[in-house]
Amino acid sequence: MSDANHTPADGSGPEHKTSNFLRAIIERDLEQGSHASRRWAGTPGDGAHHAAGDPDPAKIRTRFPPEPNGYLHVGHAKSICLNFGLARDYGGVCHMRFDDTNPEKEEKEYVDSILDAVQWLGFGWDSSFGGKTESHLYYASDYFDFMYRAAEALVQAGLAYVDEQTPEQMRANRGDFTTPGTDSPFRSRTPAENLARFREMRDGQHADGAMVLRAKIDMASPNINLRDPAIYRIRRATHHNTGDRWCIYPMYTFAHPIEDALENITHSICTLEFEDQRPFYDWLLDKLAELRLLARPLPRQYEFARLNLTYVITSKRKLAQLVNDGHVSGWDDPRMPTIVGLRRRGYTPESIQLFAERIGVTKADSWIDYSTLEIALRDDLESKAHRGMAVLDPVKLVLTNWDEVMGAGHLEPCALPALPHVAEGQTPPPAREFTIGREVWIEREDFAEVPPKGYKRLFPGNKVRLKGGFVVECTGCEKDAEGRVTAVLATVVPDTKSGTPGADAVKVKAAITWVGVADGVAAEVRLYDRLFSDAHPDAGGRDFKASLNLDSCRVITAYVEPSLAQAAPDQKFQFERHGYFVADRQDHAPGRPVFNRITGLKDSWGK
Ligand code: ATP
């Protein structure tokens, strides 16, 4: 990011950031040295492993722990900016961890796309302290051995038991918010019996679902999550990393705190739905520390409100449905709120960082208006995107006196700056060059045979400037049998070319955008709109597909000036008066331009 106005996304330190409750917690912890005694052995591991290491050079450790079962979306972007951003700002590191403890769902395609998305957003998982570089890319499935060991330790300590009740019995005996649970008949087995049973589970002697290992806490706890939660289940499934080595797998609520502890995480930041799990998180880690498997101080969990964005769905499962049912062209369809979709649409990493910084973090659920994302995009591109002229709804303007005044077939060279403002000390980019001749494309709406009140553009007898070109005076139009205008007629006023001494001799009230017929290039322009017409497409369990906006992609043929036709794929522009556009990263080729509209110049949704 080059512009000093954008310091919030610059990452130059906490002093530039708006404070929030997480920053306050971290600053308090740093001040009190809450995590200062931790040691780090260079790789994840148990208490003994880290005890043999040096004092942890990372002041804090956070993590971003996606399950590799889909493409990341804008909600994950918030979590990425938060976790990686906090680590960067406070002299820490953020671990990139795949939470792949569930054997059924993970796929390599998703792992690759997730790594790519995090890096594209501007973050990485390497740390460098005292000249020593470490990579912090981890897979939770690498911790299965420790998780099993931890489970056995709990069994031996009388803190876990094998329950052979049916799932229905277990559910019935769990109780509810008003009724305490009932102890399982298997709850009073001895540690030796439980250990033997648990090993049988591991050794494949029991059928899937026949029994589970449960933590032994309190069946009457007011927090239902503490009523002896299941921690291991039998599931015969081939895991992408460990293959068929295991037929038992840890439950998420058991695995996650352990992953954090093995990685020396200090602040484990998650969304609010895990708030009720925090007591178990603390119980488990505390017990494993008492059993000397983990070292204190232990990681702490903090919850924040997930991102809810209007007109957008942020559930991997529902997004997959849009892809699979063909409502969009793929995960990277420019209308998708996935990071690959936003990228293809033309969103920049800086604009997404800026968005994440502006929405902040809170502990209360709320909806963020979609326009907040668009505003961040405009604020990022305003100073960076080169300008260009494009005519989206073209009609020909014929300068009937051109050959006579300028010479038959003459093309007059014109130029306009690529950027209207350049920061001090910065070299302006080369000007855009194009030509004007007898015929140019203009927007159909820039001509009115009978002008409405206050209309300043082309109507018979009125003069306007063709931006960067000449002043022209409208003389009329040609129409087809249906009365539709097929050409607008005007005369060029000689010696009024922009940038020449005569330019101001004739006063006009309007300057309109245009593209020369001789050097303009036809371009496919995809005018995207929101995918849903309802601000809360899936609220209250509604069928989100019912509010799909059927007009969310309109493809038109426009004319663009030569500089735009030569764009590199993924290059962003401001089409003067129309908004921000990007050369599509898949389909655009110089000379055969394809542009996506990212967003208009100002918020026009619903107006
Ligand atoms: P989904 O329900 O779409 O599958 P998830 O929460 O299950 O999403 P994970 O892969 O488990 O997806 O998420 C990785 C991280 O991203 C988690 O720490 C989670 O809290 C965070 N995250 C997911 N969705 C959001 C959101 N909408 N806002 C903020 N953080 C989110």
Ligand code: MG
């Ligand atoms: Mg999940």
